[in-house]
Amino acid sequence: MSEQKEPKKISGSLKKFFGVGDFGFTLMSNIDTFYASYFFTNIAKFSTGIVAVMTTISAVVDAILSMMYGAFMNKGKAKKWGRYRSWLILTPWLVPFLYAGQFIRIGNGMAAVVFVTLAMITSRIAWNLPYIASISMINVAAKTPEDRMALSSSRSIWTSAASVVYSFVGPAVVSFFASIVGEANSYAATAFVFACLMFAGMYAHFVMFKGYEPTGEEEAAMAAAMQKQVAGQPKVKAMDAVACNPHLIALLISDMLKYVVFFLVNGMAAYYFTYLSGNPGLMTPFMLAANILGIIASYLARHVVGKLGGKNSIILSYIIMAAAGFLAFILRSNTTIVIVLMSILMFFMYISNTADPELYANCAQFSGEKLGYDVTGTVMGLLTVPIKLGIVARGLLISGCLALGAYTSAMADMSYFTEANASELATLQTGVCAGFMIIPAVCVLVGALLLQFGYKLGKNN
Template sequence: MSDFVGDRNSVFTKNEEKTNLVRSQKEGSFKFTFFWAASANGTAQLMSATVATFVSAFMTDVMLIPAALCSLIMLISTAWDAINDPIMGVIADRTSTKWGKYRPWLIPAPILLTLFSVLMWLNPDLPTTGKAVFFLIVYIGYGMTTTMYTMPHVALLPACVQKDEDRNRVIHLGAIFSTLAFSFASSFTTQITAFFENTLGVRNGYVPMMLIYGVLSMVTFWGLFGCSKEKYVVETEKKVSAKEVFKVLGDKAIWPLVIIWLTFFIGYGLNFSSAVYYLTYYMGNPGLITPFFLMNTVTGFISIGILFPIFMKLFRGPHNVFKITLLVSIICYVILFIFGSKSVPLMFALSGFVNLFTTLQFALIQVLINDAIDYTQWKTGHSANGIVASIKGFAQKCGNTITSSGMLAILAVSGYIPNAIGAEPTSAMFAINAMRFGIPVIFAVIQIFCLSKDPAIIYKTEIDAMKMAE
C-alpha cells in the first residue's frame, strides 16, 4: 500500500495555488449540464419510458403474442443486453481518440436508437412465431444501442466534473429531465398515438412519435459531444481488458452498491411496469391510466424541483435522503398492498404521496455510481469510469431482465387472460398486486441495509484526500 500511495502522490501532486483556484470555481458549464441532463435522461428517456410502460401490453394485447412466449423473448434479449454492458465498459475505457474515451460514442448512438425504437412498435403481418422472432431481433438491437450511449454517458460526468456538489447539481437537473420524460411518456402516449392515428390518419401512431423522439435525441447527444471535455481521467499503463471487470467485482466493498442497483431496478421496474395491468385489471378501470400518470407527473415535479434540494440540506446528504425515501415507500406500499383496491381516492392519494419519495431515488442512484467510480479510482490508482458504469449497467439490465421476463412469466403462471377486464382469476389479481406493491417492499429493505456498507462513506477521508491532490 505504501508503494501505491507513493505512486499516487507522483500522479496527483500539483501546484497548490492552482488547485485551490480551480476548486473555488464551479465546474460544469450550463451547456454541459443541460445536454448531459437532456440527452440520456431526457430525450432517450422518452423512448425508454414508453417501452417500459407500454411494450409488454403491446406484445400481449396488440401483437397477440402469448405471455409465456413474451417472457422468453424478454429473458433472451435482456440477458444478452446485461452481458454486453461490461463489454461496452471495457471498450469505452480502451477507446483513445482526440475527442476522448467516452464522447465519440455519443455520435452513432442516437441514430441507431431511433431506428430500433421505431421498428419495435411495428406489428408485421406474420404468424405468431414470426412476430416473436422479429421482436426479439429488434429488442436486442434496442438494448445494445441503449448500452452504447448509457455507459459513456454515465462515465462522462465524473470525467468532466470532479466536485461532489457540482456533480449533484448536474444530477439534479438530470433527475428533473428524467421525471419529465417518464411522466410525459406514461401520461400522454395514448393521446399522442391517438392524435396521429385519428387526426392525421397514420396507421400506427407509435412510429411518428418515436421518430420525433429520435430527432430530439440526436440534437441532445450531439450537443453533449460538442460541449464536453474529459479532464479527470487517470490513465493506466496497462491496457484495459475484460479482466478489469472481474478485478473490480472481486473487491467485496463494491458489492453492496451492486446489490442496491440490482434490487432497485427490479423493485421499481415491477412497480412501474405493472401499473397498466394494475389499473386495467386489478382496479378494473383502464380509464384511470391517464389521470394516474398525470398525477405522477405533478408529484414527480414537486419531488425533484422542490423536495430534492430541501431534503439534501435537511437530511445532510444523498445517502440519508435515500434511506428516508426507502422507509416511506415501504410503509406506503404495505398499506396499498392491503387496502389499495378498497378505494380509488385512497389509492390515488397514497400513490401520489409515495411518488414524491420514489422519484428522488432515480437521482440518488446516480450518486452511488459516482461513489463507486471514486472508490475504485482511490483503490486502484487509475480511472475505470466505463467499467464501473458497465457494472452498474449490468446490474440494471439484470434487474430489467428479471422485471420484463419475470413479470410476464408470473402473469402466465397466474392464469392471466388478455383483455379479460373483470374476469381475471384470483391468482392473476394477487400476482398483479404483489408485483405492484409486495415485491418492491422486500427489495427496499435490502437496499437500506446495503446503504450502510457504501465504500465511499467508509473510506470518505481517503477519497477526499485523493481528490484534493488532483
C-alpha cells in the same frame, strides 16, 4: 508535456440543461414500454409464445452486454473527442433507424421474428453506449460532490419531465401518424421521431461537455509520457473494478431491488385499479401524479442529499417507501389512500435515483485507487445493469404474482366474477397486492439493509 490545467468549472448551461438527452431517451423508450407488446400481438400478429421468446432473448442479451459497455470504453482506445464524450455522437444517429425496425414486420415466419429481435438488440447497443457515456461524464466533469449532485439533479428533472410530457404527447403522436401512414406504421414512425429527439439531446450533451475531458490526441500524449512509469505494472482486467469493491457489489444489488420495485409498481398498478378499486381509469391520474411528483423530487433531491449525503438519503427513502407499501396493503380497500401512499413511494424513489450517481462515483474512485488506473466508465456504466435486471425480474415476478392469484384469461372480463366465485376474486386480489405493495416494500427494506451494512464510502460513513 504541457502544464496541468485547472479543472474546468461546471458551466451554467450544464447545470440547467444536462439531461436533455435523457429527456429524449425517456420519450423514445416509452414507446417500447407502452406499445411494444400491443404491436407484437395485435399488429404484427406474433403469437404470445413467440413474443415471450423475442422479448426474453433481447432482454437477457441487453443485460449481459450492459455489464461490458463501461469496461469497453475504459479499455479501448480513446476516440477523437474523448474517451466518453465521443460516444455521445458516434452511435445515437443509428438509433432512429434500428429502433424503428422493432416496429416493422418484414416477411413471415422465422425471418420476421429474427428481424424484430435483431432490431431490439442492436438499437439498445446503439443507445446504451451514449447513455453510459453521458452518465460517466458526470464523474469526469464534476470534481466535487456538490457539482455531481447538481448534474444528477438536473438529469433527473429532465427525465421526470419527459414522463409527464409523454403522457400527453406520446399517444397523440401515435394517433397523428396513424392518420397519415396507417396504424401498422404509426409505431415505427413515432419511434423514429422520438429517437431523433434523443440523438439531438445527446448531441447537446456533446456540445456542453466540450473541454471537460482530454481529447483522444491529448490522452495519447499523456499515455506516452507515462509509458515508462506504467511499463512494469501488471495488467488488470477492467471488471476487477467490481471484484475488488464490496461497496459496489452491495450498491448494485440494492439498486437492482429498487428497480424491481419500480417495474413491479408500474406493472401491477393496472391490476390493482381493475380488480381492487374497480376503476381502471384511475391508472392515468395515478401515473400522472407520480410523474409530476418525480419532477418535484428531482428538484428537492439536491437539497436533501446536500444535508444527508447520498447513502443516508437513499436509505431514508427506502424506509419511507417500505412504510408506504406496507400501509397501502393494510388500507388496500381505500383507493384514494392507496393512490396517495403509492405516489409517496414513487416520490422517494425519484429522490433515491438522483442520489445514485454520487454513490457510483465514490465506487469508481475506490476501485481506481485499488487498481491503480481509471475505471470511471466501467463503474458508471454499471448504473444500467440494475435497470436491465429489473426488467428481466419484472416479467417473472408479475407472472408469479398472477399465478399466486390463480389468474386465468377468463378473468380479464370482470363479468366473470359472481357471488358464486367470490373466493376467486379474493385470491386474485391477494396476488395483485403482493406484487403492487408487499414485494416492493420487502425489496426496499432489504436494499436499505444492504446499503447500511455493505456500503461504507462517502463523507457520511
